Amino acid sequence: MAQFGLALRYIAAATRQQGLGVIFVTHNRRHAFLVGGHFMALARGEVDIDVPRAELPLEKLMFHKTGGSGLATLQHELHGAPPPAD
DSSP: OHHHHHHHHHHHIIIIISOOOOOOOOSOHHHHHHHOSEEEEEETTEEEEEEEGGGOOHHHHHHHHTTHHHHHHHHHHHHOOOOOOO
16 A cells, blocks of 8 residues: 555645646545545446536545446335435
């Protein structure tokens, strides 16, 4: 983890101190949330969300990164549970 922590520090330094834009592709939403300023998530090749961090709580990012409304629909179909409001 130490090497990855170093990479996250470089990303944070590049974006915050040097004003550079960085595209950070990851499946680890917690790492992304630590250094990200704007988030885009894709679902089946389509943009699912495209928002600045200030408008995106971690819980909502996790919802979209774990299947979002598609997963909620599947859960409803399998278990009869009502799909959550987005």
